[in-house]
Amino acid sequence: MTKELRDLLAKLNAKKEEGRTLLAEDKLDEAKAITNEVKDIQAKIEILQEFQFENAIPLDDPLNPDPVDDKKAYGNVFFKALKSKRLDESEANLLEEHKALSSTTGEDGGYTVPEDIQTAINEYKRDDTDLSQFVTIEPVSTLKGSRVLEKEADTTSFVEFAEGAAVPDSDAPKFETINFTIKDLGGFLPIPNNLLNDSDAKLKNFLTNWLKKKNKATKNKLILDILATFVKKDIKTVAEIKTVINVDLDPAIKAGASILTNQDGYNYLDSLEDSNGKSLLQPDPKLPGATLFRGIRVHTASNKILKTVITDPGGAAETIKAPIIIGDLKEAVVLFDREKISIAATSVGGDAFKYNRTDMRAIVRMDAGKFDSKAAVYAELVIKEPA
Template sequence: MKMLNELKQKLENAKNAAKELVANENATLEEIQAKDREIESLQARIKVLEKTEPQDRTENTEIPLDNPENNIDYKTVFMKAFKGQPLSAKESDMLKVQGALSSATGEDGGYLIPIDQQTRVNELKRSLPALENYVKVEPVRTLTGSRNIEKNALYTPFQEFTEGNDVPASDAPQFTNIPYAIKDRGGILPVPNNLMNDSDIAIESYLNSWLAKKSVATRNKLILDLLNTLTKVPVTDLTDLKEIFNIELDPAIEASAKVFTNQDGFNWLDTLKDAEGKFMVQPNPLEPTKKMLFGKYEIVVLSNKAMATRNDGTNYQAPIIIGDMEEAVVLFDREQMSLLSTNIGGQAFTKNRTDIRAIQREDVKMFDSEAVVFAEINVGTV
């Protein structure tokens, strides 16, 4: 059974790798043919093993990830394991096989959270100030690989030609090949045992809120750390700010630009006035809770804790990032989170609590550094 699961996992990985090769313009015919032969070999070995392995055991334990009916059973077993309740051999196999089929977890990777719970976590993340909502997100199935992503390029006009002659070739879409390497990131949440004795719904709600906040904080930092590598452009007044939109950004980018800043930066923007004394920041007439700069550009405000004001040794420099974040940054999302809990390991036993370990998987890459301008405004001396 273990060998069969391992072969199926290798087959899934080989298929994903084959898709990556086909999408990669630099892949050679020999590489593609070699991967095709590997897939055929794995399929043949699986076919032989399935004839020799007991079929009832395979059918009872393999739980497809995308089957909602099976997900209900999996969720029940997941919550039992999560709360430290004893599992039958069949239930234990169900958790192991679900993890094996996903290729998301290693031997010590924890248990994948149920599909509907992952969906709820994603919904909560969208309600938080998450930069992930503004960058290009590429779901991936393998730990390493690459994606060919189309750039927002300037297209050349059609050429004139005479009837009867060949139609001249036009410019093709411009693609950039971006490699990725998924990394695990996680943390530990200590939970009082009296909460673990509560209902499954209460525990799930508590966990979902924590997972959403931690995931947003993690990805915000990854994206901001990447953007912080850009050259900083000093801004002192309204004229400098307008110059970024009018000159520094390509018109194609400017049309979809947004303003990303922290509380200090927003406070400075909120005081800007034109020559007639009219404030430059106004509510969005369609969504009054959102603010617009110059009546055109949405302002996304993060807390000073999430998006820090830089201390340059003499002054505090507040960040104001202007541009199209979706054209600037790509987040490769491995999509699935895993959880594992213990009430005896670490300090959990002595402190009468349950420690929960969460792991998520992603990579963040720069796509087009010219799609954003990282401006800074002096908001006071140190």
């Protein structure tokens, strides 16, 4: 939307408000005059739309234009700016408006990616190697904040007292605070200028795929850093796995629990059999392709993401431990996400000019924290140990 059209829409709204005020004061002649001005402004808007948009903005709601047109216009300007092309005044204004929306506090440092790219990136959460699908994701709009939780403690019963006597004191709930500080996490992507000269569609696919991978890797690292703070527990037998599920987890947590392991851990579980030679991993009748261990869903992550620990590889003291996280990770870990990715690009700074390329910088903002340390048990399957 151009500045000229935006100004007309604002003027139209002001005139309508003025007309309503005059009508409320029974100033009919003056209200009629305002009505004629409103009609003239609406006519100008309609003509201007014919020149600027393929689909006209509905005049019955002039201050809420068709979002598809606005998103499409921003997308076009975004790629034009990414290619370091000169922007006219209306395009620069549109870029600045979206930039202002990207952050309520602090410096943005770029321009936000179009919504269709943002959506495509978020859809990647369905990939099994994206750990963020297993934890709680909480969108936030501030750089710092906190969440207050009731501290776990044994709940005591009420105390009996005689009629007419004072009600005895009772233990009060205790609370703890979980703080978060949004981090700026980013990196550079050198783009060959011949790619920038290609179609926006190809550039969009290239950019989206890169952001998907980097965004996923960033979330995974934050989550893994939190999981690394959990106390590790070695598991060597099926009975010990059952103990974790039945004893270590609270019954309320067990109801929503799952098992997260890597390829090595899944292969180990898949080799386990009962006394009748029947595999302990069973197919989930409700979800084709999924597996269950004693009724609990098993998720598998790549060995590259959730790593197996090998000590003294190939030596006499070689030990192999595969991670197996049992519990409800949505209760254990929370990812605070500002849900904004900002982009900036240059074709003259750094080494960009020297190598005839455009260097793009991408920044995401998020943080992660431990929500309930007793909601999950970080166990390690001892696949191999010294004889």
